[in-house]
Amino acid sequence: MYRFLFILGVLLLSGCATYGDWATQMEGRIVAQDIPGALQVLEKRAGNRERDAVLFQLNRGMLLRLKEDLPASEEAFEQAKAQIEAVLAVSVSEQAGALAINDAQRSYTGEPYERAFLHFYAALNYLEQRRRDDARVEMLQLDVLLGSLNGGKPFAGAALPRYLSGMVFEAGGEWSDAMIAYRKAYEIYHSYPAGAVTVPRALGLDLVRLATRLALNDEAARYRKEFGLGEVQLRPRVPGEAELIVLLHSGLAPVMRESSVTVPTSAGRLVSISMPFYDQKRRPQIAAAAVTVDGAAARTELAEDIDAAARAALEARRGAIIARTAGRAVVKHEASRQVARENELVGLAVNIAGLITERADTRSWSTLPGNIDMLRLPIPAGEHTARIELLDRQGAVVETFSYPLTLGAGELHFVSLHRVLPADISTRSSAR
Numbered sequence: 001m002y003r004f005l006f007i008l009g010v011l012l013l014s015g016c017a018t019y020g021d022w023a024t025q026m027e028g029r030i031v032a033q034d035i036p037g038a039l040q041v042l043e044k045r046a047g048n049r050e051r052d053a054v055l056f057q058l059n060r061g062m063l064l065r066l067k068e069d070l071p072a073s074e075e076a077f078e079q080a081k082a083q084i085e086a087v088l089a090v091s092v093s094e095q096a097g098a099l100a101i102n103d104a105q106r107s108y109t110g111e112p113y114e115r116a117f118l119h120f121y122a123a124l125n126y127l128e129q130r131r132r133d134d135a136r137v138e139m140l141q142l143d144v145l146l147g148s149l150n151g152g153k154p155f156a157g158a159a160l161p162r163y164l165s166g167m168v169f170e171a172g173g174e175w176s177d178a179m180i181a182y183r184k185a186y187e188i189y190h191s192y193p194a195g196a197v198t199v200p201r202a203l204g205l206d207l208v209r210l211a212t213r214l215a216l217n218d219e220a221a222r223y224r225k226e227f228g229l230g231e232v233q234l235r236p237r238v239p240g241e242a243e244l245i246v247l248l249h250s251g252l253a254p255v256m257r258e259s260s261v262t263v264p265t266s267a268g269r270l271v272s273i274s275m276p277f278y279d280q281k282r283r284p285q286i287a288a289a290a291v292t293v294d295g296a297a298a299r300t301e302l303a304e305d306i307d308a309a310a311r312a313a314l315e316a317r318r319g320a321i322i323a324r325t326a327g328r329a330v331v332k333h334e335a336s337r338q339v340a341r342e343n344e345l346v347g348l349a350v351n352i353a354g355l356i357t358e359r360a361d362t363r364s365w366s367t368l369p370g371n372i373d374m375l376r377l378p379i380p381a382g383e384h385t386a387r388i389e390l391l392d393r394q395g396a397v398v399e400t401f402s403y404p405l406t407l408g409a410g411e412l413h414f415v416s417l418h419r420v421l422p423a424d425i426s427t428r429s430s431a432r
Contacts, residue, residue, distance in 0.1 A: 271332070291387070305370075
């Protein structure tokens, strides 16, 4: 009987799919440009699980963006925000009860960087529909959020959303608010660990330009020195001039996996410990976009590494995960011992139930891109054609296409390019 129950428990344990296991199914559909198929996988796996309601809407909103259904994406993101607020209002005792089984039983509210990018992509939906006032409201919500997360301190993944808020404020002529946002983005970039994303040169130019406009001469001089601008005269923005902003969203965010170890105890029981970890880093094959409009050429630069932000977020909470996992192991082990004093067979069943239910929480917003590159290109209002070349890591042109533009005076025009290639998701770490 002992052997039978043990084998049954192992089979049941191995048969339980984590979020990371089926997230790869969505990835395969995305690479094949089968977005309806990816939505079907999402609906089947997470559509009816209340604790995954936020995660469902986050992924749904991104997939609908990929499908170019911006109004539906906008609705999904709004639902995600509402559900996050509802979950955060749930009593601590209710959440603690879920954690007694495993971390994956709690209602998902998203990592800090995911919540920042929820507002980022919601704002992009509005901007790409030329609804700047709605985007401004979204950026005000982002400001409140960033002030409440991580004790108000910078964290990986917050820089580009903050940078976008500065662009929106500047487009509305709110120079002081834009300068504040640019400064905060600058500070967040500087908080990133060595080897991560550096401050984009475009942001340096923005800081010098606005500091000069606001007569902050000492500050402008400091930025000029840092970004190697010297006495270079920056071309002033022409009144009524439009601006093209190209965002290249390449690859996909990393998928979290589960690492489990089951060991015997001196009391003749088995204890299982499961921890989440990320696959090896995946580097998107599309490295940049070269854009030419009316002879003016520019190239995107890395503005955010979401892969790195995801890993930093997991590392920041690793200590808490270990503490909860170890505490659960002790409680489950003691429960099976206590029951076994009355009935050994029932105690064995409780032990195996503890093994089966111990799973790592591998949920994450996996349809986010791995990297985001950006460029800002001021151009005259009117009709234009942008030539865009997507470049691989060796600088070779992978794809070329023309993008027609009709820009109004003073318009901030966003073009988003989402690209996921088969090689972008091919890296997998070995099982642990």
